[in-house]
Amino acid sequence: MALILNIDCSTETASVSIAEKGVVLLRLINNDQKDHASWIHRSIRDLLANASLELNELHAIAVTAGPGSYTGIRVGMASAKGLAYALSVPLITENTLRVMAWSKRSELFGQGDAGGITKSGDFCYAPMIDARRDEVFTGIYGPDLSELIAPKAIKLDQHAFEEELVKNRIIFFGSGSDKWKTIKNHQNAHFQNWDYAYFNLAYLAYQSYLDKAFADLAYVTPYYLKEVYTYKKN
Missing domain, CATH: 3.30.420 (Nucleotidyltransferase; domain 5)
Known part of the structure; x- marks a missing residue:
């Protein structure tokens, strides 16, 4: 059995899901891109509660590392790294x-x-x-x-x-x-139009899990592709 928590905040739609062997068991979705940061931790807690699971039952954490929304990628990556480190489980990163x-x-x-x-x-x-x-x-x-x-x-x-x-x-x-x-x-x-499909991250993350294609927690960084510009407020 491989229970993986999947996190994707890299686009307009964010999702968290729990999958077993690449098949999504439960998921939550947020369509408000400005709310991803406050939504992510609450949604992970609710997802685990709904699945009657404890954090220490997870076998890996998967996250989309970018490219996409700078803030969303940063939020997703920070959450995934923090969980993987705290639980001592592998971190899997997938290109958005x-x-x-x-x-x-x-x-x-x-x-x-x-x-x-x-x-x-x-x-x-x-x-x-x-x-x-x-x-x-x-x-x-x-x-x-x-x-x-x-x-x-x-x-x-x-x-x-x-x-x-x-x-x-x-x-x-x-x-x-x-x-x-x-x-x-x-x-x-x-x-063609594109409709967000949360289950594809779960499928690819499971393949990476089987291949032991894990990220190095000490060195993994978001995949921005462009320099992040910040501006001082007047």
Whole structure:
């Protein structure tokens, strides 16, 4: 048995869930991005109570490390690290963009490692998270979710993804895809809505748990991709 607490505060929707062997048993969701910080600890406490579990029954803590909302990533990572340290259990970090790519492929073609490839028509996946102004956090993942373009922050213009679109049919989705849709018109660019799916983090975290792909608590940091700017109030 592997009970994992999954924490995701990296996008507009935050979630906490408890999963056994990658299958979500209970979950709580918060759609108010400004409230993630005050919501997270209360929700973890309520989740454990509803599941009749104690913290020391958890086998690992998983968290989306970014990219995404700076504040949300920081809140989620701090909570996950604190729990993992206090409980002496492994910490698992997952890239938000990869979780989104997995979510989209699962939505369209199912979760099976082989099934998604044969049914997908060789579509690639480009999750996009709004990074303000004309920028997005994005990457490109192949039909098997292999990383074709590493996650990065880019400024959108007519030339973005030019070479990739010549070679691949790409599904663009996420909070940053709408502004890209207004810029780019290409026969290989396909745009779709994206609905938050909390269970995909649980599935990927369990695979990492089986592979013993654990983060080093002493050195793990949020995956911001951009410098965090702070401004002094006048």
